[in-house]
Amino acid sequence: MERALAMDNLYAGAVDRTLTDEQLAAKAREGDTAAMEELYLRYRQPVFRIVYRSTRNADEAEDIVQDVFLKAFERLHTFREQSRFSTWLMRIALNLCTDRARMRQRRQELLEREAEHKLAWCHPDAPDPMETTQQNAFHEAFYTALNQLPEHHRQLIILRDLEEMDYEAIAQILGTSVGAVKLRVMRARRAFKAKLEPLLRAIGEIE
Amino acid sequence: MKQLCRELERHLESGAERLPDALQAHIAGCAKCQRVWRLHQAYQRALHAARREPTPACELPWSRIQAQLAARAVSRRPFGWLRPALAWGTAVAVVLAVGAALFPFGTQPLSQGESLAQAHQAELRVDTRTSADTAHDAALTGSRAEPSVMAKSIELCVPATRIIAQATPRMREITRPAPPAPETPQRGTQATQRRNTEILARRRLDEAVGMPALGSVTEQSFAVASLPLTPFRVGDQSASVEYLPISYGSPSSHHEVSNNEAVIGSF
Numbered sequence: 001m002e003r004a005l006a007m008d009n010l011y012a013g014a015v016d017r018t019l020t021d022e023q024l025a026a027k028a029r030e031g032d033t034a035a036m037e038e039l040y041l042r043y044r045q046p047v048f049r050i051v052y053r054s055t056r057n058a059d060e061a062e063d064i065v066q067d068v069f070l071k072a073f074e075r076l077h078t079f080r081e082q083s084r085f086s087t088w089l090m091r092i093a094l095n096l097c098t099d100r101a102r103m104r105q106r107r108q109e110l111l112e113r114e115a116e117h118k119l120a121w122c123h124p125d126a127p128d129p130m131e132t133t134q135q136n137a138f139h140e141a142f143y144t145a146l147n148q149l150p151e152h153h154r155q156l157i158i159l160r161d162l163e164e165m166d167y168e169a170i171a172q173i174l175g176t177s178v179g180a181v182k183l184r185v186m187r188a189r190r191a192f193k194a195k196l197e198p199l200l201r202a203i204g205e206i207e
Numbered sequence: 208m209k210q211l212c213r214e215l216e217r218h219l220e221s222g223a224e225r226l227p228d229a230l231q232a233h234i235a236g237c238a239k240c241q242r243v244w245r246l247h248q249a250y251q252r253a254l255h256a257a258r259r260e261p262t263p264a265c266e267l268p269w270s271r272i273q274a275q276l277a278a279r280a281v282s283r284r285p286f287g288w289l290r291p292a293l294a295w296g297t298a299v300a301v302v303l304a305v306g307a308a309l310f311p312f313g314t315q316p317l318s319q320g321e322s323l324a325q326a327h328q329a330e331l332r333v334d335t336r337t338s339a340d341t342a343h344d345a346a347l348t349g350s351r352a353e354p355s356v357m358a359k360s361i362e363l364c365v366p367a368t369r370i371i372a373q374a375t376p377r378m379r380e381i382t383r384p385a386p387p388a389p390e391t392p393q394r395g396t397q398a399t400q401r402r403n404t405e406i407l408a409r410r411r412l413d414e415a416v417g418m419p420a421l422g423s424v425t426e427q428s429f430a431v432a433s434l435p436l437t438p439f440r441v442g443d444q445s446a447s448v449e450y451l452p453i454s455y456g457s458p459s460s461h462h463e464v465s466n467n468e469a470v471i472g473s474f
Contacts, residue, residue, distance in 0.1 A: 036276075037269050048265035053257075062267045069272050074279065139260065142253040161254050186220045189250075196253065197246055206249045 021085035029076040036073055043086060044069075047093050053158045054097045055104075056143055064100055068093045087172045094155050094173065101151045141199035148195045153188035160185050215240050219247045 015024065015034040021042070027035035047068055052061040071092055072079075079088050146154055159165045159173070171181045200206045211233040218230060226234070226244070234240045 033273065037273075040269055040272060044265050044267065045262075048267075049262045052262050058263045062265060065265055065267055066272060066275065070275055070279070073272075073276055135256070138253060138256060142257055162257055164258075189220065193246055193250055196250060200246075200249050200253075205252075206245050 022081050025076060025079055025081070025085050028073065029079070039085070040069055043089055046086070047089060050090065050158060050163060051093055051097055053162055054101065054154065056147075060100070064093070064096050067096050071096070083172050087169060090173045091175070097155070098151045101154075137203045138200075138205060141196065141203055141205070145192060145195035145199055149188070149191055152184070153191050156181075156185050156188040157192055161189070212237065212240055215243065219243065 015027070015032065015038045017038065019027070019035075019038075021039065024035040024039050028039060044065065048061055048065050051064045051068075052058065055061050055064065068089065072089055079085065146157060149157065156170070159170050160167075165173075167178045167181050167185075170185075171178045174181065197206070211230065215226070215230050215233065218226065234244050
């Protein structure tokens with residue numbers, strides 16, 4: 001896999017790298033594979049980072065990244081250039097994350113039923129908090145609370161507080177106004193803190 | 208006091224990490240706001256920690272995306288709809304074929320010839336005995352119980368068929384010239400020539416009417432029928448084949464056509 005990455009970096013550049021995303025998207029729409037590859041190399045890691053923050057699983061995140069770019073390149077004709085390519089791509093990524101989260105939630109509910117509601121609050125892949133260090137416990141509490149949030153709240157926390165995107169970009173990604181985004185972010189933070197507080201109290205982070 | 212509590216909430220929701228002095232003084236004396244402030248600080252620490260957490264590198268190579276794109280493009284080629292359409296078409300054809308096999312021709316509309324044949328089938332009872340058998344044929348055939356096979360076929364299928372003539376040739380031995388009697392050479396020569404001419408004429412006549420010679424296997428009846436110039440089917444042959452009557456026979460039969468009828472003969 002590392003060799004494949006190295007080959008990607010070696011052969012990338014068959015297209016002019018000074019071209020903007022939108023110019024590359026126009027070339028890719030006409031079937032220019034080099035333009036597609038350049039777009040992929042530009043946004044592979046940013047998309048992966050956002051998806052990984054949502055899934056906390058590298059393999060699953062890679063699957064979603066693959067789906068994101070396949071969907072994007074197949075639907076380039078729907079990209080109207082009224083927004084930036086990155087915004088359009090992130091919207092696809094968030095939609096796929098939402099779909100995957102729904103599937104995961106259904107699977108989780110089945111698992112919970114089978115386990116008679118044991119470990120219902122815990123992340124399925126989370127290690128035992130007692131065996132982790134304080135820092136890890138802090139991380140786990142954070143992501144446990146994050147995963148307990150509804151998907152629309154989780155996405156806003158990731159975009160605004162973890163990725164530190166500005167409100168305008170988030171508004172473009174979500175297709176809404178800046179004021180609506182600010183209001184939603186405020187509600188998402190309240191919900192997040194409500195989930196986070198008992199967990200932080202449990203690990204002694206707050207009194 | 209409550210105004211400062213709301214002011215603190217608004218301040219924290221705006222994302223500020225430091226508090227103005229007035230709010231800090233308020234927190235020192237308000238347990239609720241103190242709790243809110245500590246939770247906010249813990250939240251900010253968690254956020255910082257999460258932001259610092261290294262994200263693993265995406266190791267998905269471009270070649271994998273490219274291969275997937277190519278595979279999907281193949282499955283969505285311009286005439287990709289043709290394959291399912293052909294499959295459906297084939298399925299419909301098979302169903303129709305099975306249906307046609309189960310219900311062969313009963314529900315198909317009859318052709319003109321078939322309907323005419325059915326309409327006249329019951330009333331067509333051509334008395335073969337009253338047909339124009341010649342006295343010679345009657346004498347040759349004697350008491351003939353049944354008409355010929357072809358005559359039956361025509362009677363059953365062809366509308367308004369009139370049997371003009373019907374006969375069954377009887378096999379007979381071709382008259383062979385007797386050996387010439389001892390005569391005078393002149394009279395004998397003339398008689399022989401006359402006898403030979405007669406024999407040749409008989410042979411030609413026999414050949415012309417198709418009369419089998421002695422030693423043939425079977426005797427075959429023949430019939431001459433008249434029928435209107437409409438399409439018809441013959442016997443139990445394929446329903447999709449229709450025949451038009453044609454003038455058939457010797458030139459003497461052509462007068463039958465003048466009545467808008469055709470004469471056919473079967474042998």
